[in-house]
Amino acid sequence: MKRLLLNKGFNSFLASLVSVICGLIIGLVIMFIFNPQGAWDGFIIMIQGGFSDSARGIGNVLYYATSFILIGLSVSFSFQTGVFNIGAIGQFTIGSFVTIYVAHHGTWLPAPIQWLVAIICGGIVGALWGIIPGVMKAYKNVNEVISCIMMNYIAMYLVNQLIYDSLYDNSLVGTRYVPTTSLMPRVGLDKIFPGSSVNLGFFIALLVSVLVYILLYKTTFGFELRACGFNPNAAHYAGVNEKRNIVLVMIIAGFLAGLGGGILHLSSISKYYKISEVFLNETNYAIPIALLANTHPIGVIASGIFISYITVGGTLMQGQGFPVETVDMITAVIIYFAAFSLVFKQFFTRITTLKFNKANKKRIQ
Amino acid sequence: GSKKKEDDAKKDDAKKDDAAEESSEEPASKDSEESSKGEVVLFVSAAGALDDRAFNSACWLGIQDFCGETGKTYAYYQPTEDTVEAQMVICDTAVKAGAKFIVISADQFKLSAVEMQESYPDVTFIIYDSIPTTAEGEEIIADNLKSILFKEQEVGFLAGYAAVQDGYTKLGFVGGMPVPAVVRFGYGFAKGVDRAAEDLNVDGVELMYSYFGNFEATPDNQARCASWYQNGTEVIFAAAGPAGASAFKAAEDNDGVVIGVDSDQSAESETVISSAMKDLRNLTYKALKEWDEGTFKGGVVETYGSAEGGVALPMETSKWKNFSQEDYDALYERLAKDEDGIASSIPSNTDYDDPSQIPLERTKITYVQ
Amino acid sequence: MRLEYVLEMRDITKVFPNIVANDRITLKVAEGEIHAILGENGAGKSTLMSVLFGIYNLDEGEIYVRGKKTLINNPNDANNLGIGMVHQHFKLVENFTVLENIILGVETAKYGVLRVNEARRKVLELSRKYGLEVELDSKVSEISVAMRQRVEILKMLYRDNDILILDEPTAVLTPQEIDELIKIMKDLAAEGKSIIFISHKLKEIKQVADRCTILRKGKYVDTVNVQDATLEDLSEMMVGRKVQLEVDKTEAIPGDVILKVENLCVKAKESKKLKVNNVSFELRRGEITCIAGVDNNGQSELVLAIAGMIDSTGTISLNGEDLSNSNVRFRNTHGISHIPEDRHKHGLVLDFDLASNFILQTYFNQRFQKNGFLKFNEINSYAEKLIQEYDVRSALGHESIVRDMSGGNQQKAILAREMDREHSMLIAVQPTRGLDVGAIEFIHKQLIKARDDGKAVLLVSLELDEVMDVSDRILVMYEGEIVADVLPKNVTFRELGLYMSGSKKGEEYEAIVAK
Amino acid sequence: MQTLLFILRQTLSFSIPLLIVALGGTFSVRSGITNIGLEGMMVMGALTSISFVRMTQDNISSQNQLLVAIIISIIAGMLISLLHAFASVNLKADQIISGQAINTFAPAFSVFVSRIIFGEQIIVFNNTFRIDEIPLLSKIPIIGDIFFKDTYITTYLGIIIYLISSFVLFKTRFGLRLRACGEYPQAPDSVGINVSKMRYIGVLISGALCGLGGLVYVVPNSTNFNSTVFGYGFLAMAVMIFGQWHPTKILFASLFFGLLMTFSSTYSGIPFLVSLGIPSNYYKILPYAMTLIILVFNVSSSKEPAAAGKPFEKGMR
């Protein structure tokens, strides 16, 4: 038991859990302040999340989690290696468009691989979008936060223009609906979770998270990357080519984000990219999910599903008179409590080592 | 035309009062425990917002008018994203929470509306600006659903004509984004400007035409409008929802004027000289009233233009210099009766790919892409 | 009676989570006295001073200043009592000017607006009076260590402090600079200021201090009159046993040339100045060559250039193979082992566990990976082997996070890693910095063992004692150039100091220049 | 001339909020606390002050009302920034976390609150804050036209804040101490300066300026507030980094960016550019692309205050 509590992973998990609980409690208080009658019912619906809408709800939790996980993973992965890929937003955007574009123009491909080609293309262009800030950081020492912000806006406006130029649909003010032949395979999930949009993409997200985990923690390449992340000077000393690695990290992170955008947009027959000058909604969650997961790739699965879970709950909560923004507020409070995780962790460590300390004190006296 | 409309409104008011009395006598519905969360429901799209100062706001006000009177509960729902699946989720949630009448205020629900009307035959729907259509392109309207469309081009036409008749020669149109309704406003405005120039023999009429690319009041939008005013544009017709505020602000700072959209926006800024109104609020109210009284008739598409009195300029609050009530009435009459094919000559959104293709006789149109 | 002491610390106890750093320590300092504190690494000297200066709050005990019992909760309280401190690690903001650093915290200001002229006048006056020469408008990052120290002393004087604490001020100075410092200290004492002087160099204490308080493992041992005690007495009291201060080693038997450096130049980052200026030398197998010199005279850059970590011009060849254009990885795998100067910045990934740190440069070897996947079993057993061999102590063995380990054990871990890697040459930069005598002894033994195994050893050290004791040959660097190439037996401390301060140049140097 | 004046004024209306917020961020970073919560803090400032304007618009004269609104926005920004300071200073947490939490929280909270108070998410207000002309000063040639005609108090605020910031950071005791805390907190700590307190103050100033920036962003540009500042907080962060945490460089960076934004949004008033037929999206891309390019060629590598983002523990070595 003590061993378990001292285990870093478990300790972080516990700390996150406490953050979540505290966040939910504060959220409930806010809800009570604004609408005392509906608060409790609304809250219950929210924390029942996907479960309060039968199988479909669960299916939708998994569906929304798919893109959340992938974009959160993009940010987490970069964080772990010492880069702050705030550009996941733009990579997701451009990846979405390219996937839709390829889906439309790739209908000559055999149907079973149309989706695959499309999302891979989305990922690749996302990766290209990541290269630019990566190269700028590695070789020109340009702060990646600023270059990524610029790349995000460029992606957004560029995609808007490319849509006008290529797949524009007058009545949708966006791309046309994606062709049905290139939708993500449902692999029977539509039978288990009828009415939801969950598809193979979810398993891809899981698989990719595990792959990223393995990459980071089990391979020599990951070893290098993490060394760069924790201490670039030491990595340099150890002969690691940290410049090349920064670029590679941005490529991989860009690919993950682009893939997320692609999968999202091939998930439903009525999906299309709507021209907009606000970033896609999913991108708002990239950093929160990464932070909530303590930037661990497996943690991202949990936090992605969690955010998705309460988002679904939040939609249903509208029935109790709470606007969808309530969920964002609660999410924010939960993230804030993640800041306490250091305190929580110390607390857990203290109670587990209390005995040891007592003994020690005695010895001193 | 406008008199007729005003009369309608008066009648409506009278009806409203009646209804209020009736409802106060009626006890609150018995099963209010379960269905207290919204018998009348508005669906807005994921991309939109309840307070868009346009469509959604107007529908919402209509619902509030009705529910305020009858004591029925109301609510609005927004899906997580604009897919059929997500829209069905909120539909199910709403019905589970007691929805009996659902107002759908966006074209984005086109596909899911097909499913909604079939899944819930006991629930009554109206959908604005759209006709339920399957993915294959087949239009299906069930008996419990009514589609309501507007001829925005006609009120755009009114605004454009009035502006030229009032003496403006340098005009501008900005839409939020080229969604069908906005495009109709714009094309109608262009045609109205040109027609007035022709009828009244005005020379040198110029029209700037553009879309912001968004519906938000951003500094960029303000700057764009300001640059037009700076460049000589006198009046801008802003069909851009909340982004209209950017035009108002630019007008305030550059001594220009604005024509508002959707509802009477005269209260929002001194610079609003008139507004191209659609009667959404009232139509929503009426549809609900009919439903309440059991006279609702579904399965149809209703289109509202000048002939139906569904569009108007609010002359009481308008600040025209030369364009009088008489001028307005005459123009409205011509439009409603389609004299000399005036109404049918106004292009709709599907007629041209972009505004520069509209054949205009005496107007120089500059389309800023 | 009490009044005769300007400062009295009685029964001071300070406990850190895992250690009692000060255990009922008493310290009495008289006015105008230079009072030394002597103790091994970790004896608790810095901690005691930190308590006095208000950085740590004491757990038990009392402090009397000028006979009055006082509570010192923060450096402000200390300052108000006239207590000033020069820390072992200088507390200077690198990109502030010297003047800004001096006035920080006690700025003269009118309505919050800085009035630097007044301050400048006062500092100049002090600087003249005590011979503390500084460049007031230079950034701290641009000045030498000795000058930084003068800045720190000026900081105290500027605050009109009359109880001055100097924590190991001589560790980084040349003998000449040390002499200057001693003179300054004596002047200050003559003026009536009391000075607490921390050092583990007995000779200095003998030279400058009036009395000396000795600490051992957090406990008070004794306070003695320095005049009455011999060096042997002092060292015995400090360590608790008779100590042999010299390093045991046999005569070196130099072999073939391993490393050959020719015309090596390294440019400074911002300016065009050369940090390393046309340096040439050779290293031989079976010899410990030491680069002596005052900090910041190009030693660090020279080493980084040899290791391939920064750009340089000139040629470097190892075992006859030209390395000039090869990268760090290539040099690592072709015979260079390197114990870096800053173990935290370069030597370790503090958030990795010990095992991972052991394979920092070798993770890609067939031994530790297969098809790109790490072989954890192999890595862990290798780690355990090193832990055994080099006696690296930590709470959780190879799973310990290195950040949680003590400095000495961190250094041992690096040593183990670099010694165990295949290499023909070992570079060790200040390998004993901040370590206790035991650890120092261990590291010196290992360096000698490497030499005896036939490696070429390049030791960079700032400590003259170490230079004289361990090396077989000494190169002195001054302003980027090698100014002397001497054997330890042919040179005195004094001479070395002259070389290091640039006031004397060796014959070899003249010869090189002539060439 | 008229056109030039127009471009100048528009540039100012883009640049001033960016300037104020970037300076705000600077105070925080200079004290050693990274602040990515600029966007959220702007929203809070705008929300509270615009709500105030809306509620009092019929009762108070407009310039007085604006003054009170300014104060309110500042206070609101400071209050929300306290959360960031607490997490970063007291809890020693990763400084990205609380900043991001504020960014997520503020817009949602704003929607929530506007709905409750005004019944709708968009707060419409009477925007009567423009000053047509300042007597006497407006008569000065050129300068009078640029700064003293058709102007907003907020423009002056921006300039005043710039002047004060450069002065405070580099000429005052407070500035010296603040910068020391961002560079090497051990130094001020050892001379008895309370690093935590200085960092709190740094973050609070940044909150104040961001809150104000939120108001300044809305006033010259709109007659309503819709719970968002459209990424201007992030742009301000970019301007801050671009300006290397130095007020004067930030001033130029924000003017540069503002000029590009002006160009990209007003080109449609320039017939020649319209006749080129380049889609407006490309003009919208322009400011961002130009900034990227400048960054690449900007050789002097930016030096962030050395201790920024690193929690500090008292007595740390």
Ligand SMILES: Nc1ncnc2c1ncn2[C@@H]1O[C@H](COP(=O)(O)OP(=O)(O)OP(=O)(O)O)[C@@H](O)[C@H]1O
């Ligand atoms: N902040 C701290 N937290 C925990 N332990 C500490 C802390 N500071 C010092 N120690 C421990 O207290 C003991 C005494 O340290 P101190 O720095 O006083 O030694 P010292 O006599 O100054 O040694 P040196 O010769 O290395 O300067 C050491 O074991 C050290 O590791």
Ligand SMILES: Nc1ncnc2c1ncn2[C@@H]1O[C@H](COP(=O)(O)OP(=O)(O)OP(=O)(O)O)[C@@H](O)[C@H]1O
């Ligand atoms: N990262 C490092 N790499 C190499 N040497 C280091 C490193 N950190 C500390 N040292 C050295 O270790 C020695 C002791 O460090 P430590 O932190 O224990 O000092 P201290 O005596 O407690 O300091 P202070 O007087 O400031 O309290 C110092 O001489 C320092 O130069």
Ligand SMILES: [Mg+2]
């Ligand atoms: Mg120590």
Ligand SMILES: [Mg+2]
């Ligand atoms: Mg010490």
